[in-house]
Amino acid sequence: MSEAVATTETTEVEEPVIDLALAEEVIQKYKDIPGNLMPVLQGIQEAYGYVPRVTVDYVAERLNVYPSQIYGVLTFYAQFHLKPRGKFIIRVCMGTACHVLGAERIKESFHDRIGIGHAETTPDRRFTFELVACLGACGMAPLAMVNDETYGKMTVQKVDEIIKEYSSLPI
Amino acid sequence: MVTLTIDDKQVSVEKDATIYDAAKAAGVSIPILCHDKKLKPFGACRMCLVEVEQMKGRLIPACTTPVTEGMIVRSSTPPVEKARKLVLELLMLNHPLDCPVCDKGGDCELQNLAYDHKVNSNRLADEKFHHEIDYNNPLIERDQNRCVLCGKCVRICDEIVARGALTFISRGIETKIGTEFDGPLSCEFCGSCISVCPVGALLARPFKFKSRFWAMTKKKSVCGYCGTGCNVTLGVKDNNVLTTVYDENQGFHNGQLCVRGRFGYQFISSDKRLKNPLIRKNGQLVEAGWDEALSLVVERLKGAGSAAAALATPRLTNEELVLLKQLMTQQVGSQNIDHSAGYGHAAVSEGLGKSLGVVASSATILDIQKSDLILAIKTDIYETHPVVGFEVNMAVKNKGIKLQIISDKRGKLSRLPGANLLLNKPGSDVALLNAVAKVLVDENLAVTPAAPELAAALNDFTPEKVAELTGVAADAIRELARAYAAAEKAIILFTTGLAYPGADAQLAHAAANLAILGGKLGKEGSGILALQEKNNSQGALDVGFVPGQGGLDAQQILAGCSAGSVKTLLIAGENPVVSYPAQAVVKKALDAVEFLVVADLFLTETAQLADVVLPVCSYAEKEGTFTATDRRVQKITAAIPAVGQSRPEFQVYGELIRLLGGQAAATQAEAFAQISAYAGISYSELGEGGAFAAVKLQPVQVVPKVTVPGVEAGKFTLLTGAALYHCGTMSLYGEGTVSVCGEAYVEISRSDAAKMNIAEGAEVKLTSSTGTVSVKARISPRMSEGVLFAPYHFADASINTVWSGAAATGVTISK
Numbered sequence: 001m002s003e004a005v006a007t008t009e010t011t012e013v014e015e016p017v018i019d020l021a022l023a024e025e026v027i028q029k030y031k032d033i034p035g036n037l038m039p040v041l042q043g044i045q046e047a048y049g050y051v052p053r054v055t056v057d058y059v060a061e062r063l064n065v066y067p068s069q070i071y072g073v074l075t076f077y078a079q080f081h082l083k084p085r086g087k088f089i090i091r092v093c094m095g096t097a098c099h100v101l102g103a104e105r106i107k108e109s110f111h112d113r114i115g116i117g118h119a120e121t122t123p124d125r126r127f128t129f130e131l132v133a134c135l136g137a138c139g140m141a142p143l144a145m146v147n148d149e150t151y152g153k154m155t156v157q158k159v160d161e162i163i164k165e166y167s168s169l170p171i
Numbered sequence: 172m173v174t175l176t177i178d179d180k181q182v183s184v185e186k187d188a189t190i191y192d193a194a195k196a197a198g199v200s201i202p203i204l205c206h207d208k209k210l211k212p213f214g215a216c217r218m219c220l221v222e223v224e225q226m227k228g229r230l231i232p233a234c235t236t237p238v239t240e241g242m243i244v245r246s247s248t249p250p251v252e253k254a255r256k257l258v259l260e261l262l263m264l265n266h267p268l269d270c271p272v273c274d275k276g277g278d279c280e281l282q283n284l285a286y287d288h289k290v291n292s293n294r295l296a297d298e299k300f301h302h303e304i305d306y307n308n309p310l311i312e313r314d315q316n317r318c319v320l321c322g323k324c325v326r327i328c329d330e331i332v333a334r335g336a337l338t339f340i341s342r343g344i345e346t347k348i349g350t351e352f353d354g355p356l357s358c359e360f361c362g363s364c365i366s367v368c369p370v371g372a373l374l375a376r377p378f379k380f381k382s383r384f385w386a387m388t389k390k391k392s393v394c395g396y397c398g399t400g401c402n403v404t405l406g407v408k409d410n411n412v413l414t415t416v417y418d419e420n421q422g423f424h425n426g427q428l429c430v431r432g433r434f435g436y437q438f439i440s441s442d443k444r445l446k447n448p449l450i451r452k453n454g455q456l457v458e459a460g461w462d463e464a465l466s467l468v469v470e471r472l473k474g475a476g477s478a479a480a481a482l483a484t485p486r487l488t489n490e491e492l493v494l495l496k497q498l499m500t501q502q503v504g505s506q507n508i509d510h511s512a513g514y515g516h517a518a519v520s521e522g523l524g525k526s527l528g529v530v531a532s533s534a535t536i537l538d539i540q541k542s543d544l545i546l547a548i549k550t551d552i553y554e555t556h557p558v559v560g561f562e563v564n565m566a567v568k569n570k571g572i573k574l575q576i577i578s579d580k581r582g583k584l585s586r587l588p589g590a591n592l593l594l595n596k597p598g599s600d601v602a603l604l605n606a607v608a609k610v611l612v613d614e615n616l617a618v619t620p621a622a623p624e625l626a627a628a629l630n631d632f633t634p635e636k637v638a639e640l641t642g643v644a645a646d647a648i649r650e651l652a653r654a655y656a657a658a659e660k661a662i663i664l665f666t667t668g669l670a671y672p673g674a675d676a677q678l679a680h681a682a683a684n685l686a687i688l689g690g691k692l693g694k695e696g697s698g699i700l701a702l703q704e705k706n707n708s709q710g711a712l713d714v715g716f717v718p719g720q721g722g723l724d725a726q727q728i729l730a731g732c733s734a735g736s737v738k739t740l741l742i743a744g745e746n747p748v749v750s751y752p753a754q755a756v757v758k759k760a761l762d763a764v765e766f767l768v769v770a771d772l773f774l775t776e777t778a779q780l781a782d783v784v785l786p787v788c789s790y791a792e793k794e795g796t797f798t799a800t801d802r803r804v805q806k807i808t809a810a811i812p813a814v815g816q817s818r819p820e821f822q823v824y825g826e827l828i829r830l831l832g833g834q835a836a837a838t839q840a841e842a843f844a845q846i847s848a849y850a851g852i853s854y855s856e857l858g859e860g861g862a863f864a865a866v867k868l869q870p871v872q873v874v875p876k877v878t879v880p881g882v883e884a885g886k887f888t889l890l891t892g893a894a895l896y897h898c899g900t901m902s903l904y905g906e907g908t909v910s911v912c913g914e915a916y917v918e919i920s921r922s923d924a925a926k927m928n929i930a931e932g933a934e935v936k937l938t939s940s941t942g943t944v945s946v947k948a949r950i951s952p953r954m955s956e957g958v959l960f961a962p963y964h965f966a967d968a969s970i971n972t973v974w975s976g977a978a979a980t981g982v983t984i985s986k
Binding site for chain 1: 329334335336337338339340341342349350351352353586588952
């Protein structure tokens with residue numbers, strides 16, 4: 001299974017060509033386990049960075065579940081993404097502590113510099129920007145994260161540094 | 172049994188009952204929105220909250236809570252009423268109050284509950300929903316703004332229809348019902364979702380703004396399409412059938428209908444109905460009176476003897492067939508009567524007739540859910556008999572009944588959980604069944620020993636040999652045989668009819684042999700059920716509307732027309748030009764015959780060739796009985812008066828009998844009494860649900876003749892059949908069915924399409940030795956390489972131009 005299928009779905013960020021071999025690999029891993037839909041979808045998201053539409057149809061056929069049912073699961077859980085995501089996921093905490101200490105300005109600064117709002121991805125797929133309710137480290141407020149890296153006591157200057165740092169990395 | 176008390180009434184119920192079930196048994200009504208007796212308990216709406224003495228401190232949902240011994244339930248205490256009112260207030264918070272223009276008004280459960288609970292104000296305030304209404308398909312309107320998220324549509328589409336078109340999307344306040352990626356609805360359009368929707372979120376578009384619910388008279392009837400025998404309720408206003416009305420207590424199928432039953436009713440009140448007799452004058456069909464038309468027919472039939480013949484559709488009532496048979500055999504003196512092209516009924520008339528000693532199936536549709544194993548021959552049973560398909564779905568999905576399939580293509584049935592498909596080469600069904608029988612014999616699995624003649628014949632059908640012939644692995648054949656033998660109860664299903672010439676007497680013999688050897692006859696949940704094509708196919712056989720002694724069958728009648736020996740042909744409701752094989756042969760015969768009389772609802776392709784056309788009534792305008800494929804005899808009565816000058820055929824043939832000096836039964840009851848197969852059934856006592864005609868089995872092992880049709884190398888194998896959305900050619904006059912499936916197509920495998928660079932929807936030409944036809948290509952994952960499938964209903968690109976009646980036809984494809 002190595003046929004590549006181009007998707008026709010239009011998103012703000014152009015979808016790449018999807019190689020279903022990756023999906024098949026994930027399916028093989030969980031094929032005979034009851035209740036395998038969640039791990040398969042998680043595996044697919046890990047493989048592609050999001051859950052491309054063609055993989056939904058593919059998984060539906062391979063696991064003999066309705067595509068609608070898969071879509072229901074994908075939209076229920078916040079962990080799944082149906083559009084391509086950036087390599088670096090910037091999360092800005094908007095929880096109470098961060099809010100009090102100026103999260104709004106941090107959010108605005110990111111927005112000014114990379115030009116995207118909540119749940120959006122830059123066209124070059126470098127950054128995805130997300131606002132979250134609480135990251136659980138209120139002592140470090142205002143807080144931001146880039147992938148697994150945490151940045152506490154955020155300032156507008158630090159936003160510049162973060163952007164600079166991650167803009168220089170290859171994607 | 173468990174005994175409990177509900178509102179001071181003691182009631183005993185099964186131990187797996189819920190509080191809701193028990194309340195119903197005790198005559199206590201508990202309000203529900205999300206509960207449906209056909210579906211698994213869900214507990215979404217919280218309308219059914221009750222108080223349980225033993226579970227104090229919280230309110231208990233009645234529909235999901237199982238009963239326990241000594242439970243004390245109170246269904247309408249002040250806290251319960253308060254909670255229910257709050258549920259309604261919360262629902263009405265976002266639900267638009269557009270009842271004046273909502274088609275559900277008067278039939279809406281939310282409306283009724285709000286009224287019952289006097290929700291005349293709301294303590295809460297919020298915005299209404301702003302979902303876009305889905306008008307993307309012609310039949311089902313989806314207005315999510317009115318949705319109460321009971322999930323019945325999602326569940327019925329899964330649990331019964333097994334299509335899974337709908338799902339819950341997102342979470343919390345954003346939750347809505349929709350399809351994958353929130354796209355337009357693309358499904359079977361059976362409308363089951365509409366039937367269970369408690370509010371106006373799902374509506375039948377053809378019925379929009381046609382009538383308020385209460386302004387219609389609801390008339391019970393029996394669906395006039397396939398042989399399943401579903402009961403329908405017609406919504407009638409001003410003598411027009413405006414819709415079908417859902418009644419969850421109707422029929423063995425609990426009101427479930429397929430797309431044809433629910434949306435195919437529009438042919439009844441169609442503008443295209445013939446309203447006056449037509450007579451050919453100077454080459455043109457012109458309107459005439461009944462007297463003139465009938466006197467012309469009488470003139471031709473008088474003393475015609477075997478120079479006359481009749482072909483009737485098994486859509487006529489039993490009583491009409493009795494009269495037509497009498498007319499032909501007694502007044503005209505011809506034994507040349509037949510239906511379904513002469514072979515469409517052979518599996519039952521000849522096959523089961525010889526093998527089981529009775530011209531009928533041994534099992535009924537009710538046996539499907541009582542079985543342990545279902546053996547379906549071809550996946551087409553889902554398309555030809557969708558409501559039987561629902562029974563299979565429920566048997567497999569909800570009851571865990573095993574499903575084994577022998578088929579030349581995949582299909583919806585083969586995707587059911589645990590379904591085991593043996594994909595065989597087209598036309599090799601009989602050989603495959605023989606091999607299964609051979610394994611039963613060889614592995615000592617046969618309960619009844621094989622008769623010497625059969626045992627000897629089976630020697631040619633070892634699994635290894637048959638594997639080569641059918642393309643099914645020998646071990647898979649063995650496994651199927653073992654599974655069939657191991658099941659205490661097993662039922663064999665196959666579909667018969669005009670487009671299924673392969674389902675012939677031989678197939679019936681082979682299937683019957685399996686049932687005989689396996690000891691699967693004469694007990695509940697077991698046996699053979701041939702699914703016959705039309706609503707009264709079984710009735711036509713029970714009446715004996717087949718060639719009499721020395722009479723010609725349908726194919727011979729047509730040959731006789733061409734040869735000049737048949738000079739007068741009466742065609743009642745059949746449309747051979749489109750539905751019989753070999754269109755050129757049919758047309759030649761109908762052109763050649765001196766005098767052609769057609770009785771029909773419409774000016775069909777066949778009626779256009781007639782000398783006299785008699786306008787007759789649909790099932791909604793007449794009285795009589797239909798016999799479903801499992802020999803359930805059901806009575807219909809007129810829901811509306813005859814359209815135009817059309818007449819019920821009971822009247823027409825009775826009149827012809829009298830004009831020819833005979834005596835015709837004056838009433839339907841009188842004609843019914845003449846059917847010996849229904850001895851013991853009283854016409855006047857036939858109630859809702861009808862009565863099963865007795866079937867006395869005398870099984871005989873008949874050696875089937877095996878011919879595997881060969882197709883020339885390099886050609887595609889064309890299979891004919893039925894589309895889910897149609898039944899015969901009548902559904903082509905039902906606007907609803909046509910709106911979702913309106914033109915001829917051919918299904919082709921993905922790999923063949925890729926190889927030949929054929930795109931979805933592209934026009935392709937199919938050419939066989941008899942002709943060429945242009946149809947749209949449908950790329951279908953269910954087809955195997957080299958195999959094509961085309962439904963036969965469509966006159967515009969009639970498949971019988973390339974198909975001449977073979978079970979598999981060799982064709983080439985060009986673009």
